[in-house]
Amino acid sequence: MRLVYKIAPPVLQNGVVKNAFAVDGFPEQLHKSATDHDDFISVTTGGLANKIANCINTGKQCR
Incomplete structure (x- = not known):
């Protein structure tokens, strides 16, 4: 399963993180x-x- 969100990346402005996000709630x-x-x-x-x-x-390469 792959879960993808289209969000703006966080940026640092005047020592403050803008657009911060967290994966969990x-x-x-x-x-x-x-x-x-x-x-x-x-x-x-x-x-x-x-x-x-x-x-x-047993450390084998399994197929």
């Missing part, structure tokens, strides 16, 4: 990127999840 968390999150759910069948995990966990 949590002012109480000071708009820190470390507090942002997303969800991902992967559904696999036939033991594919175990094959994927084994490949990744």
Whole structure:
């Protein structure tokens, strides 16, 4: 998923940031990127999840 907004970039004018924006809507968390999150759910069948995990966990280049 890609979410895109057409907005003016922030600029610094007389020591003040104009057109500032934040990705999240949590002012109480000071708009820190470390507090942002997303969800991902992967559904696999036939033991594919175990094959994927084994490949990744053994350091292989998985295809």
